[in-house]
Amino acid sequence: MGTPGVPTIELVGLTKKYVTHRGTFRRTRVENVALGGIDLAIEPGELFGLLGPNGAGKTTATKILTTLLLPDAGVARVLGLNVVTQTDAVRRRIGFVFGGERGLYWRLSGLDNLRYFADLYRISPDVSKKRIAELLLRLGLSDRQHDKVEVYSRGMKQRLHLARGLLNDPEVLFLDEPTIGLDPVGARELRVLVRELADAGKTIFLTTHYMFEADAICDRIAVIKKGAIVAQGTPSSIKKVVEHQGVVEFEVVGLTADRLAALRGLEGVGSVAVVEQELAQVVTVNCSHPADVMTQLGVILEGMTMLKVSSREPTLEDAYVQLIGEAS
Amino acid sequence: MKSLVRAAYRSFYVSLRLRVVSTWAYLNWLLFPTIFTAVGLFVLSRPGASATHLTYGVLGGGLIGYWGIAYIDGGNAIQDERWNGTLEQIFAVPTPLWVILLGKIVGSLLFGILAFVPTVAFAYLGFHAVLPNLDAASFAISMGVLTFTFLVIALTLTPLFALWRWAFSMLNGFELGVYVLCGFMFPVTVLAPWAQGVGDLLAPTWATRALYASTTSEGPHDFALWWIVAIALSLVYLVSAYFLYALVERRARVSGELALA
Numbered sequence: 357m358g359t360p361g362v363p364t365i366e367l368v369g370l371t372k373k374y375v376t377h378r379g380t381f382r383r384t385r386v387e388n389v390a391l392g393g394i395d396l397a398i399e400p401g402e403l404f405g406l407l408g409p410n411g412a413g414k415t416t417a418t419k420i421l422t423t424l425l426l427p428d429a430g431v432a433r434v435l436g437l438n439v440v441t442q443t444d445a446v447r448r449r450i451g452f453v454f455g456g457e458r459g460l461y462w463r464l465s466g467l468d469n470l471r472y473f474a475d476l477y478r479i480s481p482d483v484s485k486k487r488i489a490e491l492l493l494r495l496g497l498s499d500r501q502h503d504k505v506e507v508y509s510r511g512m513k514q515r516l517h518l519a520r521g522l523l524n525d526p527e528v529l530f531l532d533e534p535t536i537g538l539d540p541v542g543a544r545e546l547r548v549l550v551r552e553l554a555d556a557g558k559t560i561f562l563t564t565h566y567m568f569e570a571d572a573i574c575d576r577i578a579v580i581k582k583g584a585i586v587a588q589g590t591p592s593s594i595k596k597v598v599e600h601q602g603v604v605e606f607e608v609v610g611l612t613a614d615r616l617a618a619l620r621g622l623e624g625v626g627s628v629a630v631v632e633q634e635l636a637q638v639v640t641v642n643c644s645h646p647a648d649v650m651t652q653l654g655v656i657l658e659g660m661t662m663l664k665v666s667s668r669e670p671t672l673e674d675a676y677v678q679l680i681g682e683a684s
Numbered sequence: 685m686k687s688l689v690r691a692a693y694r695s696f697y698v699s700l701r702l703r704v705v706s707t708w709a710y711l712n713w714l715l716f717p718t719i720f721t722a723v724g725l726f727v728l729s730r731p732g733a734s735a736t737h738l739t740y741g742v743l744g745g746g747l748i749g750y751w752g753i754a755y756i757d758g759g760n761a762i763q764d765e766r767w768n769g770t771l772e773q774i775f776a777v778p779t780p781l782w783v784i785l786l787g788k789i790v791g792s793l794l795f796g797i798l799a800f801v802p803t804v805a806f807a808y809l810g811f812h813a814v815l816p817n818l819d820a821a822s823f824a825i826s827m828g829v830l831t832f833t834f835l836v837i838a839l840t841l842t843p844l845f846a847l848w849r850w851a852f853s854m855l856n857g858f859e860l861g862v863y864v865l866c867g868f869m870f871p872v873t874v875l876a877p878w879a880q881g882v883g884d885l886l887a888p889t890w891a892t893r894a895l896y897a898s899t900t901s902e903g904p905h906d907f908a909l910w911w912i913v914a915i916a917l918s919l920v921y922l923v924s925a926y927f928l929y930a931l932v933e934r935r936a937r938v939s940g941e942l943a944l945a
Contacts, residue, residue, distance in 0.1 A: 374940065419940065424776050426937040447778045458769025463705050464698065475694035476777040476784065478687035520773075 362436050364528055364559040365398040365421065369430035372416050372583075390416040392583035393430060398561065398576075403554035405574035406563045407676060413583040414563035415454075418532045421561065422452045434528055448477075451526035453517045455533035462506040466497055466516050469505060470523060477524040484523070491519040495549070511542030518549065529553060531562045535569060547573050567673035577672075579679050587679050597675045601626060602646035606665040608657060611637045618656050622649060627677055636663055642674055691779040695787025699761065703795055712756075717749025717799040718806050724869050725807060737870075739815060739899045742807040744869035747892065749799025751868065754792045754834045755841070756859055761788050762845045763852055775936070781843065782929055789838045793831055815899045822898035822907050829911045830891035836918040837887065840925040843932050866892050887917035 372391040377383045391413045398404045406414050419425040420432050423443045432439045437446045461469050467488065474484035492498045495515040505513060514534060521529060531550065535543040543566075551573045554560050564570055570577050571591045578588035587594055611630065616639075620628050624644035631638045643649045646667045653665065703709040725741035762785075765771040774784050808814060841858070844851040863869065865883035872883050872893075883889045894910040897903075 422776055424772055425940050444778055447776055459773055463702055472694050472698050475691045476779045478778050
């Protein structure tokens with residue numbers, strides 16, 4: 357399980373740019389910075405969450421750590437091994453699961469998928485037979501192991517992905533948005549499984565943009581925005597970003613731009629997020645004095661139909677929204 | 685070593701499993717080679733045509749089918765892996781990519797050689813075309829050498845399709861070029877001298893020459909020389925493949941072209 361005192365996963369100044377071209381005849385070279393020199397250290401047995409919006413650099417970091425991509429600069433180590441120069445040794449000791457339904461042979465059975473990857477991971481037949489049976493049982497796929505993957509539900513496919521990622525009994529498991537597209541029950545089951553794996557001693561690197569997921573299961577998290585780490589710590593320490601703030605939420609019909617501007621102009625109001633919901637708008641206001649904002653709401657929204665109004669404590673999501681907002 | 689052999693075998697097995705449930709694989713095996721044979725025999729079996737020319741009709745469709753499946757299916761299999769999202773999965777395992785591809789290509793070769801079943805049957809039943817002067821031993825060795833050349837070319841070129849998306853667009857062009865330059869359906873002597881020179885650089889040209897020579901009593905019959913040239917050229921391809929694998933593997937890890945997005 358790694359060397360004592362040495363981080364299981366270590367990123368130092370990790371940089372990655374993608375080069376694309378624009379235009380047909382007059383082509384111009386465009387460089388997109390996916391990672392702008394990030395530093396991270398993840399300890400043995402930690403369940404670490406990397407949070408960020410789409411395109412923030414989460415998947416790029418995961419792919420570098422799983423040897424699928426090369427960084428342009430910086431160092432990435434897993435279990436003390438350099439992912440660029442010690443690729444084969446890294447591959448033997450890690451597992452990875454990418455979110456979504458792809459990445460499996462749909463026209464083969466779940467069992468055949470696992471047998472194939474067990475051989476590609478060069479696991480001896482005796483060990484793989486036993487381990488596949490254990491994984492199928494643990495992930496609730498034993499009864500359907502002979503069915504083709506194409507008839508599996510999305511949740512079953514994701515559990516099969518996880519089984520594949522665990523075939524070589526990895527010391528480090530990388531999960532890139534593993535609950536994406538899953539129904540709430542399936543997602544919760546998967547989170548429980550991931551937490552159990554971490555409790556059993558595996559180091560887990562999880563990327564997600566579901567804040568409640570990170571809050572529920574991660575020991576530590578980092579927030580990434582445009583290739584830069586903007587905060588890291590335990591979920592409770594990240595929440596301290598909005599410690600002295602509260603959240604006012606209300607639902608209203610026909611909110612106009614001038615009234616929204618007035619709301620944003622109130623003293624102590626940080627961010628205001630509006631989500632259209634059929635005919636109504638659901639408005640979330642992060643502010644330092646929720647009671648004052650609620651009093652002012654009556655004035656600003658005078659004559660409008662207010663369907664619902666409430667005040668609550670800030671969550672990790674509120675802290676995330678503030679962090680991402682500040683970083684942009 | 686044992687684990688690598690097991691990985692290659694599993695890759696071969698999965699490749700066959702995926703083929704037997706694919707309609708496209710059956711079209712490639714049964715229908716397309718038979719059409720090539722029919723066209724070839726109609727053209728080559730005109731009154732007065734020599735027995736040698738008729739041989740090209742009997743074997744040409746099978747050869748085209750064999751090469752098409754071995755080569756095109758190899759490229760397509762990789763493209764399918766990309767579409768399925770499994771290309772990244774097989775890339776990031778401790779088994780070298782060439783071992784996995786070797787298993788897949790051997791699966792393609794096995795399916796490809798079956799193309800001779802419908803084509804030869806069609807030639808015999810439809811045109812009563814047979815190979816009266818067949819030297820079975822030379823024919824078998826030539827077919828073995830030809831199979832080796834196909835294996836090596838597919839093994840050398842498939843990583844290009846695996847790791848560079850743009851390479852896939854060259855797939856059909858190279859397939860057709862080999863039909864013509866290696867003399868699958870007609871003797872290379874009908875080609876311009878410069879085209880024959882290019883064809884001579886392709887290992888299947890020499891194996892195909894030996895294969896057709898083994899079906900006729902007309903000389904020359906320099907089998908040993910042709911087999912050695914075919915194998916030697918294949919070994920040159922293998923050496924270049926060694927460097928090519930390292931290059932394209934690194935290139936794919938720089939550009940991230942293994943995934944669709």
